[in-house]
Amino acid sequence: xxxxxxxxxxxxEYSRTLWMRLWVGAVMLFLYAPxxxxxxxxxxxxxxxxxxRGFTTRYYEKALGNDxxxxxxxNSLTIAALATIVSLALGAVAAVMLWRxxxxxxxxxxGTISLPIIVPExxxxxxxxxxxxxxxxxxxxxxxxxxxxxxxxxxxxCFPFVTMVVRSRLASFNREQEEAAKDLGASEWQMFRDxxxxxxxxxxxxxxxxxxxxxxxxFVITYFTSGPDTITFPVKVYSMVRFSVTPEVNAAxxxxxxxxVILTFIALxxxxxxxxxxxx
Amino acid sequence: MTGQDWKTNRRVFAAVSLPTLFWIILFFLLPMAIxxxxxxxENRGLxxxxxxxxxxxxxxxxxWLYLTIFGKSFAVAALVTLICLIVGFPVAMAITFANxxxxxxxxxxxxxxxxxxxxxxxYALMMLLGTQGFANKGLGxxxxxxxxxxxxxxxxxxxxxxxxxLLFNNFAVVFGLxxxxxxxxxxxxxxxxDRLDRSLIEASLDxxxxxxxxxxxxxxxxxxxGIVAGVMITLIPALGAYLTPDLMGGTDSQMIANVIERQFxxxxxxxxxxxxxxxxxxxxxxxxxxxxxxxxxPEAH
Numbered sequence: 001x002x003x004x005x006x007x008x009x010x011x012x013e014y015s016r017t018l019w020m021r022l023w024v025g026a027v028m029l030f031l032y033a034p035x036x037x038x039x040x041x042x043x044x045x046x047x048x049x050x051x052x053r054g055f056t057t058r059y060y061e062k063a064l065g066n067d068x069x070x071x072x073x074x075n076s077l078t079i080a081a082l083a084t085i086v087s088l089a090l091g092a093v094a095a096v097m098l099w100r101x102x103x104x105x106x107x108x109x110x111g112t113i114s115l116p117i118i119v120p121e122x123x124x125x126x127x128x129x130x131x132x133x134x135x136x137x138x139x140x141x142x143x144x145x146x147x148x149x150x151x152x153x154x155x156x157x158c159f160p161f162v163t164m165v166v167r168s169r170l171a172s173f174n175r176e177q178e179e180a181a182k183d184l185g186a187s188e189w190q191m192f193r194d195x196x197x198x199x200x201x202x203x204x205x206x207x208x209x210x211x212x213x214x215x216x217x218x219f220v221i222t223y224f225t226s227g228p229d230t231i232t233f234p235v236k237v238y239s240m241v242r243f244s245v246t247p248e249v250n251a252a253x254x255x256x257x258x259x260x261v262i263l264t265f266i267a268l269x270x271x272x273x274x275x276x277x278x279x280x
Numbered sequence: 281m282t283g284q285d286w287k288t289n290r291r292v293f294a295a296v297s298l299p300t301l302f303w304i305i306l307f308f309l310l311p312m313a314i315x316x317x318x319x320x321x322e323n324r325g326l327x328x329x330x331x332x333x334x335x336x337x338x339x340x341x342x343x344w345l346y347l348t349i350f351g352k353s354f355a356v357a358a359l360v361t362l363i364c365l366i367v368g369f370p371v372a373m374a375i376t377f378a379n380x381x382x383x384x385x386x387x388x389x390x391x392x393x394x395x396x397x398x399x400x401x402x403y404a405l406m407m408l409l410g411t412q413g414f415a416n417k418g419l420g421x422x423x424x425x426x427x428x429x430x431x432x433x434x435x436x437x438x439x440x441x442x443x444x445x446l447l448f449n450n451f452a453v454v455f456g457l458x459x460x461x462x463x464x465x466x467x468x469x470x471x472x473x474d475r476l477d478r479s480l481i482e483a484s485l486d487x488x489x490x491x492x493x494x495x496x497x498x499x500x501x502x503x504x505x506g507i508v509a510g511v512m513i514t515l516i517p518a519l520g521a522y523l524t525p526d527l528m529g530g531t532d533s534q535m536i537a538n539v540i541e542r543q544f545x546x547x548x549x550x551x552x553x554x555x556x557x558x559x560x561x562x563x564x565x566x567x568x569x570x571x572x573x574x575x576x577x578p579e580a581h
Contacts, residue, residue: 024374031393034404094300103286120520122537123557131311156307188292217397220522234399241403253400260396
C-alpha cells in the first residue's frame with residue numbers, strides 16, 4: 001500500500017515532517033537573514049551602502065576612530081556593569097524577602113516589584129524624565145557620576161527580572177538545609193552566604209546576563225534620561241540611523257552583535273545550553 | 281502561603297525588605313506618581329507647570345485624532361500578535377517535539393535575536409526593506425522572471441518593474457513588530473507545549489483523529505494558558521512600541537508611544553504627555569485584568 005511507502009516516523013515526531021522543517025527553516029531565515037546581511041554589508045566599500053562594491057575594513061576604522069561612538073559604547077558598558085551589580089544585589093534580596101517571609105501587604109509588594117516589567121518602556125522613560133527634572137538631579141557631574149540617572153533607571157527595570165529568576169530557583173531550595181545550618185550553629189549571615197547563595201548561583205548568573213543585556217539593549221528609557229554629555233551606544237546609533245544609512249552604522253552594529261554572541265557563549269560555557277534555555 | 285512571619289525575625293526582615301522597598305518607592309512609585317500628578321496639570325509659561333487638578337488633558341485625549349491613534353495602535357498590536365501566533369505556533373510545536381539533542385539549539389536560535397539589540401535589529405530590517413534593498417530586488421527578479429515566462433508563452437510581457445515601497449509605511453511597521461516580537465511569542469508557547477501530556481495526543485491520533493484535528497481539539501485547549509501568556513507578552517510591548525513605528529513607519533504610522541514622545545521632545549506639553557502615558561498604562565491594566573479573569577489561578581511568569 002502506498003501509505004507504507006512513506007518514511008516511517010513516530011506519530012509525535014512533528015519536527016520530522018517536511019513542512020514543519022521548512023516552516024522552522026523559514027522562520028530562522030526570517031530572524032537571521034537581516035542580521036547576516038547587516039554584518040556582510042559592514043565590509044562594503046560603498047558610502048551609500050546599497051550595492052556591494054568590494055571588501056574593506058575601512059568603516060571599522062572609521063567607527064573605532066569616531067570618538068563619540070567609542071565614548072558612547074564605553075558609557076553603555078559602564079552603565080550595564082553598574083546596573084547589573086546593583087540589580088543582582090537588590091533582586092536577590094527582594095526574592096529572599098518574598099520567598100522567606102509572610103508580612104502584611106505582601107501581595108501588593110509582590111505586584112509592585114513586577115510592575116516595572118509590565119509598564120510600557122515609554123511610560124517608564126517619561127516618568128524618569130519628569131522625576132529627574134522635578135528633583136533637580138545634577139547634570140554636570142564628572143564621569144562616571146553623570147551616568148547616575150541612566151543607571152538608576154536601568155536598575156529599576158532590571159532588578160525585577162533578577163527577582164523573578166532567583167525566586168523560581170529558590171522554590172527548589174530544601175528548607176531542611178537551612179535548619180541543618182542553623183542547628184550546626186551558623187548565623188543568619190553565614191547561612192545566607194554559605195547555603196543560600198550557592199544554591200541560587202545559577203539564577204544569579206542568569207540574572208546577571210539578563211540584566212547586562214537588558215541594560216545594554218535599552219534605547220527608549222535611556223533616550224529620555226540621557227543628556228548631551230551622557231550618550232549611550234543605542235542612543236548614538238539611533239541618531240546615526242536617523243541621519244543616514246552608512247556602513248559605519250553597520251560596523252558599529254556588528255561590534256555590538258559580536259559582543260552579544262560572546263556574552264551568549266560565556267553563558268553557554270558557564271551553564272550549558274539546557275540551563276540557559278530553561279531560564280526563559 | 282508558607283513562610284516565616286516577619287515578626288519572628290525582624291532584623292533579617294529589615295535587612296532584606298528595606299533596600300527593596302526603598303528602591304521601589306523612591307525610583308519607581310515616586311516617578312510614576314509625578315507623572316500621574318502632572319497629568320492633572322497645565323502649562324504656565326514655558327517651563328512652569330501648575331498641578332491644578334484640571335481634566336483638560338484627558339478631555340483632549342478623547343479628541344478624534346487621539347482616539348484614532350489609540351484605536352490604530354490596538355489594531356496594529358492585535359494584528360502583530362495574531363501573525364506572531366500563527367507563525368510561532370508551528371515553531372513551538374517543532375521545538376517541543378524535536379529530539380533531545382536539537383531542542384536546546386533550536387531554543388537558542390530563537391533566543392539569540394531576542395538578546396540582540398532592538399535598534400540593531402530594526403536597522404537591519406530597514407536595510408533589507410529599502411527601495412534598493414534585497415527584498416525589493418528579490419521581488420523585482422520574480423517579476424522579471426514572470427514577465428520572461430509570459431514572453432516565452434507568447435503573451436505580452438509585464439510592464440517594467442517598479443520598486444514597491446516596503447519601508448516607511450504601515451506594512452513596514454507590522455513587519456518590523458512581528459520580526460521583533462516573534463521570540464516573545466515562541467518561548468511561552470514552547471513552555472506550555474512542553475508541559476503537555478503527550479499520551480493525550482497519542483490517544484487522539486490512535487482513535488483516528490487527524491493531526492490537524494488533534495492540534496485544534498487537544499493541543500490548543502490544553503496549551504491555552506501558554507497561548508494566553510504568549511498573546512499578552514506580545515500584545516503589551518507591541519502596543520507600547522516606540523522604536524519600530526518611529527524608524528520604519530511613515531507619517532501616518534504613528535502609534536501611541538510616538539505621540540507621547542512628541543509631547544516631551546518636541547511639543548513640550550508635559551501634562552498632556554503624562555495623561556496619554558497613564559491612559560496607556562490603564563489600557564495595559566485592563567488587558568491584564570481580562571487575562572486574569574480568564575484564569576482562576578494566576579500563574580507567576
